Amino acid sequence: DQQVKQNSPSLSVQEGRISILNCDYTNSMFDYFLWYKKYPAEGPTFLISISSIKDKNEDGRFTVFLNKSAKHLSLHIVPSQPGDSAVYFCAAYTGTASKLTFGTGTRLQVTL
Amino acid sequence: NAGVTQTPKFRILKIGQSMTLQCAQDMNHNYMYWYRQDPGMGLKLIYYSVGAGITDKGEVPNGYNVSRSTTEDFPLRLELAAPSQTSVYFCASRPYNSPLHFGNGTRLTVT
Numbered sequence: 001d002q003q004v005k006q007n008s009p010s011l012s013v014q015e016g017r018i019s020i021l022n023c024d025y026t027n028s029m030f031d032y033f034l035w036y037k038k039y040p041a042e043g044p045t046f047l048i049s050i051s052s053i054k055d056k057n058e059d060g061r062f063t064v065f066l067n068k069s070a071k072h073l074s075l076h077i078v079p080s081q082p083g084d085s086a087v088y089f090c091a092a093y094t095g096t097a098s099k100l101t102f103g104t105g106t107r108l109q110v111t112l
Numbered sequence: 113n114a115g116v117t118q119t120p121k122f123r124i125l126k127i128g129q130s131m132t133l134q135c136a137q138d139m140n141h142n143y144m145y146w147y148r149q150d151p152g153m154g155l156k157l158i159y160y161s162v163g164a165g166i167t168d169k170g171e172v173p174n175g176y177n178v179s180r181s182t183t184e185d186f187p188l189r190l191e192l193a194a195p196s197q198t199s200v201y202f203c204a205s206r207p208y209n210s211p212l213h214f215g216n217g218t219r220l221t222v223t
Contacts (some may be wrong), residue, residue, distance in 0.1 A: 044202070
């Protein structure tokens, strides 16, 4: 039972354009969402997060949008850069739990 | 700060062998976790700990054991290795109400 889903295994975007990575979840108890970025042979690194009381959070080129009614969140990267090429994982947990549930990841390739 | 340190980086085991994956963090984080990542899959939680002396099962605990005798260390034990345990294992830690910090992983092959 995949509670956090990333339906696009891969995405290719030209440098300078917008990258949009999507994530859907099924558990309505999730109230905090995170995006992690992973390069080959390294562990995931935290990128940006959003609480369920917000619908948008920005950090430089990265913006996360949350649509609670649709149980959907997205990560926007503008402008995309070659160094953004990595696997991006969406993750979620409830405020009272210690466990983070991850999606299956989307591999982003930013081309020149 | 070294962050989260995992050893070894790579290991090949024969079926039925046992081994311990080591994880240490120097950030004084209470929460520690073990995840595994199979090809094309997300990270699945094996075990976690909310403090020294306290551990609990995650989604996929079968075939593994953990202990947490100190805040710094959270070793993962495989007693009877099986091919299904071929995976990349990530250890992570975090303070309360903050994101996880991950180690760089241990790539394990069981043949």
